[in-house]
Amino acid sequence: MAWSAKHRYARISERKARLVADMIRGMDCSEAVDVLKHTHNRGASFVVRVLQSAMANANEKEANMNRLFVSETFVDEGPIIKRWRPKDRGRAHPIQKRTSHITVVVDED
Numbered sequence: 001m002a003w004s005a006k007h008r009y010a011r012i013s014e015r016k017a018r019l020v021a022d023m024i025r026g027m028d029c030s031e032a033v034d035v036l037k038h039t040h041n042r043g044a045s046f047v048v049r050v051l052q053s054a055m056a057n058a059n060e061k062e063a064n065m066n067r068l069f070v071s072e073t074f075v076d077e078g079p080i081i082k083r084w085r086p087k088d089r090g091r092a093h094p095i096q097k098r099t100s101h102i103t104v105v106v107d108e109d
Helices: 014-024 029-037 043-060
Strands: 002-010 068-086 092-108
Touching (some): 014 043, 029 043, 043 092
16 A cells, blocks of 8 residues: 655756655655755755655554655656846846646555
8 A cells, every 4th residue: 555645836846856856765764754854955855744744644544654665756847937037228038937746655565
């Protein structure tokens, strides 16, 4: 039985969040939380919250918390928020604020 959690429309680009999500794939959940708490990437704070939510979902369904591991992690691209930055001589340059959908799936051994 697998349990999952998602963070949709996270305000971080998918490339940055993928670097962190790839680190914890296949780890034990408690070990993955420790690794993420000591990682200095901004994406670690997003991924650790989703991982803890997936662990809470498993605990709700009475899973054995000592045997949980991260079976899948993936980050999909979300919608892009488009803004304009004023520049010199009346021009405007586009700014793309990227979002992502972070998914973590945990399973028992």
